[in-house]
Amino acid sequence: MRALALSELLLIELAKPSELSLNRRIYDLVRAAIQDDVLVPGTRLPSSRDLARDLNVSRNTVVSAIDQLLAEGYVAARVGSGTYVATRLPERDVARSTRSAVTVLRPNPPQLAIPRRLSRRGLRLTELAGWNHLEVQPFAPGPADYTTLQFRHWNRLLKKYVNDPDPALLDCGDPGGYPPLREAVARYLRVSRSVNVVAEQVLITSSTQQSVDLCARLLADPGDTVWIENPGYWGAQRALDAADLQLRAIAVDSDGIAPSEEDWNTSPRMIYLTPSNQYPTGAVMSLDRRRRILDFAAERNAWILEDDYDSEFRYEGRPLPSLQGMDMQQQVLYLGTFSKVMYQGVRLAYLVVPIDLVERFRIGLYDLFRPGQLTMQAALAAFIDEGHFEVNLRRMRVIYGERRALLRATLSRILGSRVELSRSNAGMTLVIHLPEGCDDGAIATLAARANLTVRALSNYYLTGARSPGLVVGFAYVSTPDITPYAQILARIILEQLEPESPSARAAAGLATTI
Ligand SMILES: Cc1ncc(COP(=O)(O)O)c(C=O)c1O
Numbered sequence: 139m140r141a142l143a144l145s146e147l148l149l150i151e152l153a154k155p156s157e158l159s160l161n162r163r164i165y166d167l168v169r170a171a172i173q174d175d176v177l178v179p180g181t182r183l184p185s186s187r188d189l190a191r192d193l194n195v196s197r198n199t200v201v202s203a204i205d206q207l208l209a210e211g212y213v214a215a216r217v218g219s220g221t222y223v224a225t226r227l228p229e230r231d232v233a234r235s236t237r238s239a240v241t242v243l244r245p246n247p248p249q250l251a252i253p254r255r256l257s258r259r260g261l262r263l264t265e266l267a268g269w270n271h272l273e274v275q276p277f278a279p280g281p282a283d284y285t286t287l288q289f290r291h292w293n294r295l296l297k298k299y300v301n302d303p304d305p306a307l308l309d310c311g312d313p314g315g316y317p318p319l320r321e322a323v324a325r326y327l328r329v330s331r332s333v334n335v336v337a338e339q340v341l342i343t344s345s346t347q348q349s350v351d352l353c354a355r356l357l358a359d360p361g362d363t364v365w366i367e368n369p370g371y372w373g374a375q376r377a378l379d380a381a382d383l384q385l386r387a388i389a390v391d392s393d394g395i396a397p398s399e400e401d402w403n404t405s406p407r408m409i410y411l412t413p414s415n416q417y418p419t420g421a422v423m424s425l426d427r428r429r430r431i432l433d434f435a436a437e438r439n440a441w442i443l444e445d446d447y448d449s450e451f452r453y454e455g456r457p458l459p460s461l462q463g464m465d466m467q468q469q470v471l472y473l474g475t476f477s478k479v480m481y482q483g484v485r486l487a488y489l490v491v492p493i494d495l496v497e498r499f500r501i502g503l504y505d506l507f508r509p510g511q512l513t514m515q516a517a518l519a520a521f522i523d524e525g526h527f528e529v530n531l532r533r534m535r536v537i538y539g540e541r542r543a544l545l546r547a548t549l550s551r552i553l554g555s556r557v558e559l560s561r562s563n564a565g566m567t568l569v570i571h572l573p574e575g576c577d578d579g580a581i582a583t584l585a586a587r588a589n590l591t592v593r594a595l596s597n598y599y600l601t602g603a604r605s606p607g608l609v610v611g612f613a614y615v616s617t618p619d620i621t622p623y624a625q626i627l628a629r630i631i632l633e634q635l636e637p638e639s640p641s642a643r644a645a646a647g648l649a650t651t652i
Contacts, residue, residue: 144168144177144184145192146586152193160195165203172212172223178256178265179225183213192583263380276623278591279418279567279611284481286533291526295517307512313504314496315342315488316515322522323474323488331446332463333472338496341489341503342515346445347373348507349473349489350410354381356495356502357441362407367395369598369605371417374410374445383408387600390416392561394423395431402434408441413461414449418598418609419569420562428461435469442470448478450531452564453539468492476518478566479531486511486518538566541612541620548624556635566613569595571605576635578606584630590623 151167152160171177183189186204190197204221207213214224256264299307307316314320320340327333327340343349350373358364360382366375368387378385386404389396394416395409409431413423423431435442444461462472472490480486491499503509521527545568546559553570560569572578578594585592585608595607608631615623632639 144171145189145583147171147176148189148193149583149586161199161202161206164193164195164200165206168203168207169210169212172207175264177223178261179223180261181223181265182219183221183223185220192580194587259380259382263376275589275591276615276619277585277610277612277627278614279593279609281482281611281614282478282480282566283534283537283613283616285616286537287481287530288526291524292517292521295520295524296514298520299513299516303513304516307516309512310504310508310510311512311515313500313509315340315509316512316519318523319515319519320488322519326522326527327472327474327490330450331457331474332459333490334463334465335472335490336493339490339493341491341499342509343487343489343503344485344507344509344511345373345477345487346447346473346475347377349471349487350374350377350443350445351381352489352499352502352506353408353441353443353471354378354383355506356499358383358407363404364408364410365395365397365401365404365406366410366600367412367416368600368602369418369595370410370600371412371445372598374443375600378408378410385600387602389602390419390421392421393427394421395427405438406440408443409435410443410445411461412445412447414446414457415562415565417445417447418567418593418595420560420565420567422458422562422564423461425458428458428464432461432465432467432469436467440469443473444470445473447473447475448565450479451535451538451566453535453542454563457564462490468494471495479527479534480518484514484518486514537617538613541615541617542568544617544620545610545612545624548621549628552625552628553631557631567609567611570608570610570631571595572607572631573635574606576606578608581608581631581634584634585627588626588630590627592627 148164148167152163156163158166168177168183177183183204184192186197186200190200193200204213208215208221211224211226213221215221317337319342321337323340323342324335324337327335341349341352343352354364354377358381362383363386364378364383365386365388366378367390369390370387375385386401386406388401389398394413395411411423411431413428415422431442434440442461442465446460449457460472462470469492471492473487474490475487476484477487489499518527549557549559549570556573558571560571562568572581572595578596582592582594593609595609596604598609608627610627612620
C-alpha cells in the first residue's frame with residue numbers, strides 16, 4: 139500500500155467522533171486494515187515520522203500505536219528498512235471473534251476465508267487498493283458530471299427495454315454485443331474520430347480494462363513484453379500485469395510516449411498508448427511520433443492498443459486523427475468507453491479490432507466473460523440514435539470547457555510561475571506540475587483534509603524518477619464551486635511551497651474567507 143493511501147484513510151476515519159485516545163484509534167484502525175487484507179502481509183508501513191506528519195499528530199502517538207502492533211505480532215520491524223505487516227499474523231491461528239470491532243477503512247471490506255492463500259500474482263495485484271470511495275469528491279480525476287445527463291430520455295429508454303424486453307435481449311446475445319449499438323458506435327467513430335471501422339469490427343465490453351484484458355489474453359503470451367506509458371493509467375497496468383506480461387515503462391514527454399534508444403531496441407509484443415490525451419499528463423502525441431511508432435510496430439510485429447478514453451472533450455483546435463485511422467497494417471486495436479460520456483457506473487465500453495481478428499475476439503469475449511446486459515445496450519443504442527448522446531456531448535464540452543478555464547485562471551492567478559499547468563486541451567483532468575523535490579503526496583494529503591481529492595502525479599509512475607505534481611479532475615465539480623475550491627487548493631500548494639512568504643499568507647486569508 140502507498141503511504142499516502144494509508145494516511146488518507148486514517149485521516150478520514152480519525153475525523154469521525156470517538157472517545158478513545160488517538161493512539162488507541164490508530165492502533166485499532168491499522169490492525170483492522172491488516173485483518174481485512176487492506177494492508178497485505180509484507181506491506182511496508184510509512185515511517186512513524188511521515189505518518190505523524192500526515193495525520194498531524196505527535197510522533198509519540200504513532201510510535202505507541204505501532205509498538206502495540208509490534209508487541210502483538212501484527213507488524214515486524216526489519217533493521218534499517220522499516221516496519222512491515224507480518225507475513226504470519228496472529229489472527230490466522232485464532233478465532234475471528236477476537237477481532238477488533240472497529241469498522242474497517244474500506245467501505246465494503248472483503249470477507250475472505252481463513253486461511254487465505256493468495257497467489258503471488260494475487261498478492262501483487264491487490265497490494266494497492268483502488269480506494270474508490272474517494273473517487274466521487276471535488277477534483278477527483280475520473281468521474282464525469284452525470285448530473286447534466288438527460289435522464290428524462292435515458293430513463294424512458296431504459297424502462298422501455300426493461301419493462302417490455304424482446305426475449306432476445308434476455309440472453310447473452312450476439313457474441314460481440316447488441317448489433318444496433320455496434321452500428322451506432324461504428325458510425326460515431328467514423329465521423330468524430332476518423333476511425334476506419336465497420337460495425338462488425340466493434341465489440342461491446344464492460345470497461346476499458348476488460349478490453350485491455352481481452353487483448354492481453356488473446357494477443358500475448360505470459361512473459362511477453364508490453365510497453366506502457368510512464369506515468370500512465372493504472373487500470374491498463376493492472377490488466378496487463380494480471381496477464382503476466384512484462385511491463386516495460388516508457389517515458390513520456392510533451393509529444394507523448396518517448397522511447398529511449400534502449401527502448402527502441404526491444405521487441406514488445408504489445409504497446410499500450412493514450413495518444414490523444416496522454417493519461418495523466420495530457421500530452422498529445424505528435425504526428426511524427428505517431429508515424430514512428432506505427433512503423434516500429436509494423437517492423438517488430440507488435441500490436442498497438444490505442445486507448446482513446448476521453449478525447450470527445452476537446453476545447454481548442456482540431457483533434458489529430460486516431461492512430462487507428464492512420465494505420466495501414468491493421469495492427470492497431472482501438473479502445474473507447476462510455477464511462478466518461480455517460481457516467482462512470484454505466485460499465486459499457488467498446489473495442490475495435492482488425493477485421494481478421496473479429497471472429498477470434500468474438501469467441502474470446504463470449505467464452506471468457508459471458509457478456510450480457512443487452513437491455514442496457516439496447517437503451518444506449520436508442521439514446522444515440524435519437525440524438526441525445528450527441529446533444530449531451532455538445533453540452534458537456536461547453537460546461538467542462540468553462541470549468542477548465544476557471545480552474546486554470548484561479549490556479550494561475552494565485553500560483554503564477556511557481557507551478558506549471560499541463561497544456562492539454564482535451565479531457566477532464568489538469569496536471570499541476572510542482573517544482574522538483576516537492577512532496578506531492580503530502581499536498582494531496584492536506585487537500586484530502588479539506589475534502590478535495592487530488593492525486594499525486596508521482597503515484598502514476600511505475601519506475602524511475604517521479605516528477606512531482608497533482609492530477610486534478612475538473613469535470614465533477616459544479617461550475618460555481620470551481621473557483622472557491624481552486625482557491626483552497628492553491629492556498630494549500632502555496633503554503634507548502636512558500637510557508638513564510640507574505641503572498642502565501644495573503645492567499646491563506648483569501649481562501650479562508652470564501
Ligand atoms: C486512460 C484511461 N482509460 C480508460 C479509462 C476508463 O476506463 P473504464 O472504461 O473502465 O471506465 C480511464 C478512467 O479514468 C482512463 O483514465
